[in-house]
Amino acid sequence: MAKKPIGPVRRAFAPWDDPAAKPFIEFQNVTKRFGDFTAVDNLSLKIYEREFFALLGGSGCGKTTMMRMLAGFETPTEGRILLDGQDMAGVPPYRRPANMMFQSYALFPHMSVEANIAFGLKQDKMSKSAIAERVVEMLQLTKLEQFAKRKPHQLSGGQRQRVALARALAKKPKVLLLDEPLGALDRKLREETQFELMAIQEDLKTTFLIVTHDQEEAMTVADRIAVMDVGKIVQVASPSEIYETPSSKFVADFIGDVNLIEAKVLETSEGGSLLQAVGYDFKIDTVEQTDAAKGDIVWYAIRPEKIRIAHGESSKSEASEGGASAIGTNGTSGEVWDIAYLGDVSIFHSRIGGETTLRSTVANVTRLVERPITWEDQVALSWDRDAGVILTA
Numbered sequence: 001m002a003k004k005p006i007g008p009v010r011r012a013f014a015p016w017d018d019p020a021a022k023p024f025i026e027f028q029n030v031t032k033r034f035g036d037f038t039a040v041d042n043l044s045l046k047i048y049e050r051e052f053f054a055l056l057g058g059s060g061c062g063k064t065t066m067m068r069m070l071a072g073f074e075t076p077t078e079g080r081i082l083l084d085g086q087d088m089a090g091v092p093p094y095r096r097p098a099n100m101m102f103q104s105y106a107l108f109p110h111m112s113v114e115a116n117i118a119f120g121l122k123q124d125k126m127s128k129s130a131i132a133e134r135v136v137e138m139l140q141l142t143k144l145e146q147f148a149k150r151k152p153h154q155l156s157g158g159q160r161q162r163v164a165l166a167r168a169l170a171k172k173p174k175v176l177l178l179d180e181p182l183g184a185l186d187r188k189l190r191e192e193t194q195f196e197l198m199a200i201q202e203d204l205k206t207t208f209l210i211v212t213h214d215q216e217e218a219m220t221v222a223d224r225i226a227v228m229d230v231g232k233i234v235q236v237a238s239p240s241e242i243y244e245t246p247s248s249k250f251v252a253d254f255i256g257d258v259n260l261i262e263a264k265v266l267e268t269s270e271g272g273s274l275l276q277a278v279g280y281d282f283k284i285d286t287v288e289q290t291d292a293a294k295g296d297i298v299w300y301a302i303r304p305e306k307i308r309i310a311h312g313e314s315s316k317s318e319a320s321e322g323g324a325s326a327i328g329t330n331g332t333s334g335e336v337w338d339i340a341y342l343g344d345v346s347i348f349h350s351r352i353g354g355e356t357t358l359r360s361t362v363a364n365v366t367r368l369v370e371r372p373i374t375w376e377d378q379v380a381l382s383w384d385r386d387a388g389v390i391l392t393a
């Protein structure tokens, strides 16, 4: 069932759900080895035209290597890469319909903004008038008109980033590859620029492939995200699917904050499952089915914002004795051990026994709360049947 999207809503666009849609970029069983080190491991992936696609993963997982193979700066050791249906083997970077914007921007310091943008077009022997026209178009697109005559050192980091973007887009590539494009910007500018990037992408309808290790950035800009771990893709899905239905503990933990509770399967059927938290007195009733058998140990993953917190004791650990059908919500008791006040939200860490804590996030909607929950308070933690997922990997 489709869940509420988190990023900007353009969900009508979903070619990956259409079996007849032809992928625009295709990695077919691609492996890349450097000596005996495998950086990309038998990886397959399909990306569609006009998609804003993010490769997300920790440092060294192989994201940049994937992008460099697509751009033609590296050759796959095994497998094929197709771009617009054409096998890219042996096609040099400048002949590929893809352009890469580098992390360092690599602007020419002695050239003005417009000369930087025009550079690639001149190399392509485009006519002077056509170049002038394209440069104006790119300056407008990236809102740089007033900076056209400046040199890179007379610009802010955000403006330099836009020059690099304008230059990368000037040749109208079919695919724009962005390697950590906003890495040098501070948080506020980064967020603004993410929205600008999305607007530009919507405008041009170019396929964008972005490499980032910043999950919020990937969630904000991308139609779909591929989460990578040591040379492999572990999940490909829309931001909301990745967040709401992660396929593994790794993905759940990598994207956002999550509570992972070890649990034993007591019952599972089409209507849902009943789990017993290992080491605790509470059961977990969930709408989720699992392939795991009765008695198996699984992980129950629940996001902190889905756990309600209130003063008092939970009645649920007793109530759940009645079995899966008897209860609508889940719960357990805890003691507040730590509070992180982040302004818009507060995160409560409640000890539910021993050293284990459950994290719950509460939006600070009112400025003054009558009796705020505070350190060492006894609290009832509760959540709904459809609030979490069962993970077996």
Ligand SMILES: Nc1ncnc2c1ncn2[C@@H]1O[C@H](COP(=O)(O)OP(=O)(O)OP(=O)(O)O)[C@@H](O)[C@H]1O
Binding pocket: 034, 037, 038, 039, 057, 058, 059, 060, 061, 062, 063, 064, 065, 066, 213
């Ligand atoms: N030319 C090379 N020779 C040897 N090893 C390399 C080479 N290029 C990359 N690697 C290794 O391959 C692995 C993947 O590198 P890659 O640059 O793709 O990672 P990444 O996911 O982009 O990481 P980061 O976010 O840190 O840039 C790393 O362990 C890296 O050291």
